[in-house]
Amino acid sequence: MRAIFKILRLPGDGVGPEVLDEACSVLSEVGARKDVQFEFTDGLIGGAAIDACGSPLSDEDLVKARDSDAVFLGAVGGPKWDHFSKETRPEAGLLKLRKELGLFANLRPVKIFDALAGASPLKDEIVRGADLMVVRELTGGLYFGQPSKRMKDETGRSAVDTLPYHESEIERIVDLAFRLAGQRRKKVTSVDKANVLNSSQLWREVASEVSERYPDIEFEHALVDSCAMALISRPTTFDVMVMENLFGDVLSDEAAVLAGSLGMLPSASLNGKPPAREGTQAEMFGMYEPVHGSAPDIAGQGKANPVGAILSASMMLRFSFGLDALADTVDNAVANVLEQGVRTGDIAGPDMAPASTSEFGSAVREQAAALAAAR
Ligand SMILES: NC(=O)c1ccc[n+]([C@@H]2O[C@H](COP(=O)([O-])OP(=O)(O)OC[C@H]3O[C@@H](n4cnc5c(N)ncnc54)[C@H](O)[C@@H]3O)[C@@H](O)[C@H]2O)c1
Known part of the structure; x- marks a missing residue:
């Protein structure tokens, strides 16, 4: 039987929608190959929600979050809403979500990919393997x-x-x-x-x-x-x-x-225990988001690095759905694409032509499909 997981997508502001699009298509790709279906519902958070309904997170979208198996968030904020009060700013939507869902644990993995050890501000020999x-x-x-x-x-x-x-x-x-x-x-x-x-x-x-x-x-x-x-x-x-x-x-x-760019980093916020072992049900709810903000300086230009969002999707597979093998596929696909020298501008060396957000996302999708087919 085909397993179905319901994901509430909250793209938010700036580069949030761009990186989330790439990560969701990677999810759909690996899911389709293993008879798992991800059912996406969309909601609004941050400035996008303020513009549409006057609040950084509507009660309706909070209900949608509670009805989902996991929440996948892009980023919130931007200069347009900087003058708003603390309670009505885009960030208040994020805080409300964390509070209402009781998300008491924030997980931020930092893994230095071998191909990128040189991109860290620390010396290669100190950071390699972290x-x-x-x-x-x-x-x-x-x-x-x-x-x-x-x-x-x-x-x-x-x-x-x-x-x-x-x-x-x-x-x-x-x-x-x-x-x-x-x-x-x-x-x-x-x-x-x-x-x-x-x-x-x-x-x-x-x-x-x-x-x-x-x-x-x-x-x-x-x-x-x-x-x-x-x-x-x-x-x-x-x-x-x-x-x-x-x-x-x-x-x-x-x-x-350590990682050299904010764009590389994923995160999860959980309210309980992840699955005890592969294939078992999680005893908790999780919200997943890249660590970076809305990056207004590069928003809408196809320059955002989607790795943080893609690795957040991998954390969702592992911690909310107990799909460790699919999570490994996504992680390995990202590592392979970086090894191949495909890089967005924030991590590209001086002599490299940077890939756009969607070019990088496509490369990961293709790699993930090849790895899933080979399993
Ligand atoms: N969780 C969140 O949604 C979150 C977190 C931090 C900041 N913010 C908000 O985001 C807005 C911008 O904040 P900021 O500039 O301090 O932080 P930021 O993370 O948005 O950007 C900092 C720097 O990192 C770069 N960067 C960020 N993400 C990138 C990506 N995926 N690929 C390539 N480069 C990337 C940006 O271009 C910028 O130079 C503010 O409104 C802030 O409040 C939101």
Whole structure:
């Protein structure tokens, strides 16, 4: 019987629709070859939604998201909406989606393709072979803790933010990190600031307790400051790195630099556990999106790199649908196309003619079809 997966597509703004188109056609290509059907429904988010209905995410599209097996998002934002208030800006649509769907885990893999090791700002010998995943807690910590406010009295201005975590919030994200590590190179680094912060001491305690359930996975604690240095001096020594919201925000951006272009990076935001093994149903919902923004400087010019979106589609296959073999096909297709020297402008060398977004997408589609047929 043909398996059907329902995907809500939210292309958003700028290059979002361009890269999502390419990624969706890669999905359709690999699905058709393995008797899997992806049923796409379209919705609006960000500036596109503001222009159409006055809100960055309508309740109707939120219902569509809940009715889907996964959400696939392009990017939101752009200069046209920069003067909007915090609550009505395009980004508010993304925050609403994360909050309403309870997406507490943000996964950002950074894999350096051999063909692109030279494109990194780091030396080839440091970055070659790096393949890590930052797992960031997304719904707790400093960004949501109360009190969070500014004050003023006769002595002057002051401000406070609060970093609260309950052990259950730490347990679920660290447990997820161990499950992910089990499918990768079997190492977890838990990042904290336990030499100073109470919240980090609790984080360290709970992370150690969770680690006892996974004796076959190597486990280490790291202080966030020294970890920030290690990430760029010895990135190949990391596999899965798990941390609270603020630390994750900072270190995931630092890790992104390793890849040489923002256009290369995928992400997933999950609200539960991915499938325990290939072919089993996910116990969670996921939203998938490239890490980059709407890139207004190159939007509409066919210059956007679709790799981040295509690899986000591969994460969807793996984490939401349990289709690991198809995900591997997509990952390998991207690697092969890069090996062949097909590059969009952001990663092309000085002597290379850059491929357009759709030329790159077609090359991946053809490769994926060839790999799927050969299986
Ligand atoms: N998740 C999101 O939707 C998201 C994330 C970040 C920024 N934004 C929004 O996007 C808008 C632009 O923000 P920004 O310029 O700071 O970040 P950006 O990621 O859009 O662009 C930063 C730089 O990277 C380049 N770039 C980005 N994606 C690329 C791709 N796929 N291929 C090739 N080059 C690419 C851009 O051309 C630009 O030079 C803002 O409105 C911002 O708020 C949205």
